Amino acid sequence: MNPEQQQAILTIALLAAFADGTNDDKEREQIRQLAESLGGELGTNELPGIYQKVILKQTTVQAASALLVEPDHRQLAYEMAVCVCDADGRMTAPEKQFLAELAQALKLDGKVTGPANNMAEAMAELADEAAPAGALGQQTIARPVVSATPRITDTELDQSILNYAIINGALELLPHSWSSMAIIPLQIKMVYGIGKTHGYELDQGHIRELLSTLGVGLTSQYLEQFGRKLLGGLLGKVAGGLGKQLGQSATGVAFSFATTYALGQVAKHYYAGGRQMSVALLQESFKNLLGPAKDMQTRYLPQIQQRAGNLDATQIMTMIRGA
Numbered sequence: 001m002n003p004e005q006q007q008a009i010l011t012i013a014l015l016a017a018f019a020d021g022t023n024d025d026k027e028r029e030q031i032r033q034l035a036e037s038l039g040g041e042l043g044t045n046e047l048p049g050i051y052q053k054v055i056l057k058q059t060t061v062q063a064a065s066a067l068l069v070e071p072d073h074r075q076l077a078y079e080m081a082v083c084v085c086d087a088d089g090r091m092t093a094p095e096k097q098f099l100a101e102l103a104q105a106l107k108l109d110g111k112v113t114g115p116a117n118n119m120a121e122a123m124a125e126l127a128d129e130a131a132p133a134g135a136l137g138q139q140t141i142a143r144p145v146v147s148a149t150p151r152i153t154d155t156e157l158d159q160s161i162l163n164y165a166i167i168n169g170a171l172e173l174l175p176h177s178w179s180s181m182a183i184i185p186l187q188i189k190m191v192y193g194i195g196k197t198h199g200y201e202l203d204q205g206h207i208r209e210l211l212s213t214l215g216v217g218l219t220s221q222y223l224e225q226f227g228r229k230l231l232g233g234l235l236g237k238v239a240g241g242l243g244k245q246l247g248q249s250a251t252g253v254a255f256s257f258a259t260t261y262a263l264g265q266v267a268k269h270y271y272a273g274g275r276q277m278s279v280a281l282l283q284e285s286f287k288n289l290l291g292p293a294k295d296m297q298t299r300y301l302p303q304i305q306q307r308a309g310n311l312d313a314t315q316i317m318t319m320i321r322g323a
Contacts, residue, residue, distance in 0.1 A: 001073060006230055007046055008067035009077045012102065013226055014054040015061055016081040017219045019098035028055075034220045034227075047227070061098070065105035074106040079116045080226050083181055086120040087219045122317070123181040128204070152197060161264030164190045165293070166300060167319065169257035170308035172225060179311075180225050183256055185320045187211070190260070191267045198271035213279055214266060214286040216259055224255055257304065258293035265289050 017031060035051040053059045068074045081102055085095040103113045152160075168186055171179045188207050195202040266286045270277050277285070297304075 001230075003046070004067055005070075005073055007050060008064040009073065009080065009230060010047065010227065011050050011054065011059055011064040012061065012077045013080050013084050013223060014051060015059075015064070016084040016095075016098060016102075017223060018054060019085060019095045020092045021094055031220050031223065034224055061102050062105045065102070068106065074108060075112055078102060078106055078108055078113060080222075082116045082120050083226070084219060084222050086123060086181060087184060087222045090124045091120065119181060123185055157194065157197060157268055158265075160193070161190065161261060161268065162300075164264060165257045165261035165296075166304050166307055167311075168260040169297065169300070169304040170311055171316070172256050173305065173308040174311060179316075180222060182316045182320065183225075183260075187216075187260055187263060189320055190264055194264065194267045195271045198268075200271055200275070210267070210270075210282075211263065213282055214263065215283060216263060216286075257297040257300070258290055261293040261296065262286050262289035 014031070014035075018028075032048075032051055035047040065074070065077070068077055078099075081099060085091050085099060091099075099113075099117070164186060168183045171183055171186075188204060191207045191210065192202050195207075263286070266282060266289060269285065270282065
């Protein structure tokens, strides 16, 4: 894949991020910062420019799609767009319309688009099961439950957080595009469990708001995972799907492992302390934990690789459901 094709796929991913037209200023800023930081880390100046063209509507799905000739590249572009649209919950009508137009522009039929769409719908359902939505679907709830006594010890909770981080790191090593879709439902399930342990019944709205407050944008998570793989040259055709060779590199797992671990630790302190931490303190705590968590990833890489070797779609769905 040459740089022009990489940029075309990144353009489609960013267009997907803004397809629903409801992105608030915070999410736009997260994606802008991501474009700048990721471009700097990977030695490319193209990402900020691509972001500006998308925001200013100086490019289109049709223009980006025309640069993709290889069937594998077209399939990858569509799968990644589905992942991005699915990141912040069930797809909206504008997002579905965007994907329909993208499929037409990429000249993909239902045999290619169907599996990706079905997996996105399945992951949205699993996210609902991991933490129920509010009564009106949009409520933000963190109501106390009957007992505020932790059901497990602090050590056991730390181990649970580490396990989630290892699993999410392992998902980055799987060769299937659907694997990244499972990261956010698992993060939601983790925070839901931490809150309940400390006496709070949480809904998805509250959890997603907490992640956004910490700067862990749901859409930007997908974009960062995808951007690192694409620009880092880690995407390739492998048996069973498009993606990265299993266990061959630690680059992709640092973000998902570290983000999940830092998120879990901040959530633990937040709910254990009766939700008394200010927004500034929450953000500072997360930032301070992220660096050490990235260092931990190197230490736990063998476990991450081993876990990746044992994961399949059925196991992942079972973990999210909590069965």
